[in-house]
Amino acid sequence: MIELVPASSGHVMDLELRRQDLQEVTAWAPGRDPKDTIWQSLCRSTEAWAAIEDGKCIGIGGFSESKGAVHPWLMLSDRAASQPKAVLRTARWFIKRLQAASKGRVVCNYMDATNEGAKRLLGALGFTFLPAPGNGRFHFFFLPPTPSCA
Numbered sequence: 001m002i003e004l005v006p007a008s009s010g011h012v013m014d015l016e017l018r019r020q021d022l023q024e025v026t027a028w029a030p031g032r033d034p035k036d037t038i039w040q041s042l043c044r045s046t047e048a049w050a051a052i053e054d055g056k057c058i059g060i061g062g063f064s065e066s067k068g069a070v071h072p073w074l075m076l077s078d079r080a081a082s083q084p085k086a087v088l089r090t091a092r093w094f095i096k097r098l099q100a101a102s103k104g105r106v107v108c109n110y111m112d113a114t115n116e117g118a119k120r121l122l123g124a125l126g127f128t129f130l131p132a133p134g135n136g137r138f139h140f141f142f143l144p145p146t147p148s149c150a
Contacts, residue, residue, distance in 0.1 A: 001053070002053050002090050003051070004049045004090065005049065006048070006049065007042055007061075007062060008050070009039060012038050012042060012060060013035060014056065015038070015050075015057045015058070015075065015077060017075055018077055018081050018117070019078075020115045021118070022034055023114070024111070024112035028112070045073075046063055046070075046101065047062050047063060048060065049061060051076075051080060059075065061074030061075065063097075063101065065105075068105055068106065069105050069106045070098055070101055070105055070107045071107075071108065073109060074121075084120075084121075088124055091121065095126070095143070106145070107142060108141060111129075111139055112138060113139045122141055125143075128142055
């Protein structure tokens with residue numbers, strides 16, 4: 001069973017990234033240690049959570065906030081990626097937290113267009129994608145606003 005706990009630097013160091021996520025982090029910040037890039041995301045996060053299974057960190061994600069938006073991020077291990085139903089169930093809890101934190105702001109970020117696993121997960125969670133300008137590698141994704149009863 002996957003347990004979510006507040007993320008720490010120890011979780012970043014413990015996480016063995018799946019190949020697609022490692023390639024995405026490396027492309028986003030060429031020349032930097034991928035763990036350092038994830039650590040920076042963790043430090044900028046309003047909330048960040050680690051997915052723990054059998055005492056091992058199998059995923060880490062969070063979100064940061066700006067004036068007009070909330071920016072989610074998520075990195076997984078092969079072990080987490082091999083359990084799509086469990087990851088989707090856990091991610092749906094996280095999406096509810098994102099929507100509550102957004103307070104009407106857009107929930108968005110960029111993703112590596114070659115990361116098919118992330119694209120499938122984001123699509124299953126209701127995110128919409130816009131193609132990268134030109135032949136860019138990173139696509140913009142966003143969560144359409146939740147209708148509210150006024």
